[in-house]
Amino acid sequence: MSVKLILLGPPGSGKGTQGALLGKFYGIPEISTGDMLRQAVAEGSELGKRVQGILTKGQLVPDDVMVSLVEERVSREDCAQGFILDGFPRTVDQARALERVLPGGIDAVVYLRVPREEVIARLAGRLTCRRCGAVYAKTDSSLCQVCGGDLYQRDDDLRSTVEHRLRVYEEHTAPLVGYYRTLDKVREFDGSGPVEEVARRVEAGIARVIA
Ligand code: ADP
Ligand code: ZN
Numbered sequence: 545m546s547v548k549l550i551l552l553g554p555p556g557s558g559k560g561t562q563g564a565l566l567g568k569f570y571g572i573p574e575i576s577t578g579d580m581l582r583q584a585v586a587e588g589s590e591l592g593k594r595v596q597g598i599l600t601k602g603q604l605v606p607d608d609v610m611v612s613l614v615e616e617r618v619s620r621e622d623c624a625q626g627f628i629l630d631g632f633p634r635t636v637d638q639a640r641a642l643e644r645v646l647p648g649g650i651d652a653v654v655y656l657r658v659p660r661e662e663v664i665a666r667l668a669g670r671l672t673c674r675r676c677g678a679v680y681a682k683t684d685s686s687l688c689q690v691c692g693g694d695l696y697q698r699d700d701d702l703r704s705t706v707e708h709r710l711r712v713y714e715e716h717t718a719p720l721v722g723y724y725r726t727l728d729k730v731r732e733f734d735g736s737g738p739v740e741e742v743a744r745r746v747e748a749g750i751a752r753v754i755a
Pocket of ligand 2: 673674675676677678688689690691692693
């Protein structure tokens with residue numbers, strides 16, 4: 545059996561957190577394109593140099609770059625039983641490209657809804673692990689509880705950039721909800737409230753799709 549899921553929702557809706565939990569639950573990798581790009585920047589690779597300025601400004605990396613990055617990633621051995629995509633597709637063109645790359649298509653879209661004010665508060669207050677990408681509320685300690693790496697505030701989590709990212713989301717990514725609705729793939733969840741509660745809602749909802 546294989547499980548192919550897409551996480552959809554605004555920045556700060558909890559895609560990374562829920563994706564990691566779902567990935568563990570099904571024993572499949574959670575693939576965060578944001579983490580992949582930030583890692584490329586940290587390594588100073590060709591890709592990293594190309595996308596650094598785009599990330600800082602909260603703009604979108606060109607579709608062709610993202611499609612080849614994801615195409616390569618999902619063809620690896622660890623994706624044989626499926627995967628969870630966090631941050632891709634982010635435009636309707638990326639979604640169409642994904643259909644071409646994946647013969648059977650995806651199983652479901654996990655759409656996390658969170659009110660705009662809560663999203664802004666979460667992003668402006670969050671810290672990210674430099675090593676593994678785990679996210680924390682600002683009041684927590686300065687070390688990652690998963691891997692011991694140090695925590696920092698992403699430069700695109702500053703308030704001015706957060707508002708820009710939300711506009712980019714509304715314009716380019718929110719239309720994907722409609723796109724996947726016509727394919728009858730969307731499962732919608734209330735993403736507000738404690739992490740464990742959201743996780744229980746999502747696991748219950750997805751179990752019905754996969755079974
Ligand atoms: P968020 O927390 O806003 O969901 P991510 O960590 O998923 O952020 O992505 C951070 C940044 O990486 C985005 O603002 C964008 O610049 C770039 N990015 C990630 N995935 C994609 C994609 N599929 N298409 C274009 N740009 C992307
Ligand atoms: Zn960590």
